[in-house]
Amino acid sequence: MDVTAPAVPPLLLAGVSVVYAGAPTPALRDVTLNVAPGEGVALLGPNGAGKTTLLRTAMALLRPTSGVVAVMGRDTRRLAPEDLADVAGYLFQYPEAQLFERTVREEIAFGPRQLGWAPDRIRDATATVLEELALTPTIDTHPYDLPAPRRRLVALAATLVSAPRLLLLDEPTTALDRAARELVARVVTRRRAAGVAVVAVTHDAGFATEALDRALVLEAGAIAADAPLEAVLGTSAGIPALPPHAELARALHLPVRSLRLDDVARALSERCRAGG
């Protein structure tokens, strides 16, 4: 990558509105948003606020009624989702919406194959992403023979394999157990450190606190807040509360570097040692 080139914003929305046919009110209203490389945005808001609509519009799965969407500098108005496949990855809220191959291996290889990657490269990338998500033992399994949470991880692997510069994730940790949620948080954090921009719809405050730091709040289709995540969590009923360990850190005035679990645990540990 040419480090001297000015960074192209992975995602840019300008004055975007979306009106569903027959709906009395717009699903998105005049949304303007700029997401920089490496940024981690939590898309928050009550059920039905327009979060998934925004994500779908960013991936050109929906066309804005007005306004402009650009992904890695490409104006998406005349593009289809597959025209963004080399730069953007989309994880659907329900993996049933995106899994259709007969084995996990084929499922993961589908995207890179469409992109024209060489077989060796596909094999290596598939092996790497399956290893990262602890899915290697499932490689020959039919995705629909896997338990639903693991199927979600397969869908995430399929989203990550082609090394997109923009990740659009709809509820990536839903129904995962604690270990798997922590794994997904680590994977997202690693991608961000490598410059990948992440926009995730989530109700999981724990995941958001670990892996993201900017909050974009939607209410009735409009941006109600765009602020640091830790300042936004818990501020209204439709927004997830601070994760319990973060509430405790605030209540006890623990001197923490961040509200991530590790930082709070370190501060609590010191407090307990000092207090006997």
Added chain:
Amino acid sequence: MSALTLDHLTFRYAGAEVDALHDISLDIHAGAVTWLLGALGAGSSTLLLVSAGLAPQHTGGTRTGRVVALGTDLGSTPDRAPLAGRIACVTASPLLQLSGVAATVWEEVAFAPANLGWDIERIRRATDAALGRLGVSALAARAPATLSGGELQRVVLASMLVFEPELWLLDEPAAALDRPGRGMLADMLRGEARRGAAIVVASEDADGMARVAERLVVLEHGRIAIDGSPDTLLRGEATWTAGAGGTAFAALARRAATVAQPAPPLLLPPYPLDLSEAITRWT
């Protein structure tokens, strides 16, 4: 009387090398919320599918042992008519649960009562009430296919609540819900238990379920590892030993204990269950 009895139940998916459930014996009683917790793949979802009569009938695989739901032996009775309108099964994929024939949310929720042959006035009352209890009355005229994930989950719950089931089987029902939605779900589960329904919920949300469930069954590799009171179990180490995790404050204490060795006694069990207990403990 037991609403659901699993008697030496063993189940294995076709082609699998290990049992998904192994020698499970469990009695689920009416009027209470039983919570299933386990690591990914421990068997909670499979237990619900077998109890609903969906596995092996729709999934393939082999089952031994007995499953008796609401007095009907699911193994020996191919006739499910006696169970119609009595079991509510909410799977982890709400997208796959819509009837597919309803043009509106209202019709979706009215679908089961209509098929049960209720008279129109009763259908109307029950449908409006169920939509109200899940906070989705305003969506009544919407097409189900246009709903967001959280809205869809509420509608699926309403479409079961409407026929007053005797047995609820729910797999991660809070997954797509926002905070008000989670509150409504908790109220609904408690209300249904009071009404006398038997409720089995598989959930990874230990902090949410701690206040809702009377009984916690922890699964590990398809077997019952622990069966007891959530209030007692979540303060201890046993759920963690079984690979099932526990509450956020237990997770925090355990993480903090790894930073300071030897761990200060304040970071060891019994773990606090909620914020006020945690503040008292660690102030």
